[in-house]
Amino acid sequence: MKRIELTPAWFSQxxxxLSVKGFCLAAGLINRxxxxxxxxxxxxxxxxxxGRYLMVxxxxxxxxxxxHDRKDAFAD
Structure with a gap:
């Protein structure tokens, strides 16, 4: 399955x-x-x-x- 890069553009769409199953499908982790x-x-x-649904x-x-706009907290 194609790996999806989790960018702000992806999140905006x-x-x-998402249901747990929907999240797993979107992230390519259906077996996990x-x-x-x-x-x-x-x-x-x-x-x-x-309700009775657990949602991400x-x-x-x-x-x-x-x-990417913030400096890495672990950078020297």
Whole structure:
């Protein structure tokens, strides 16, 4: 499956929330759905429960990604 680069442009075309399965499909991780669910349970991936559905919060995920405009915190 083709790897998707998670750029701000990609996020702007993405819905605010994706189901876990939808996130796995979009990210090319369909065989890793249990791992993604574990990351959500651990609080590593931002999520929100909407009714009975567990959704990945794509806006919060985008804000967590490093920005190319900011200096790297580990740079000398």
């Amino acid at each position: 993405c819905p605010r929330y 759905q249990k791992h993604i669910e574990t990351l959500i349970d651990q609080g590593v991936l931002p999520s929100r429960r909407i 919060d794509m806006h919060r995920l985008m804000l967590m990604l490093p920005s």
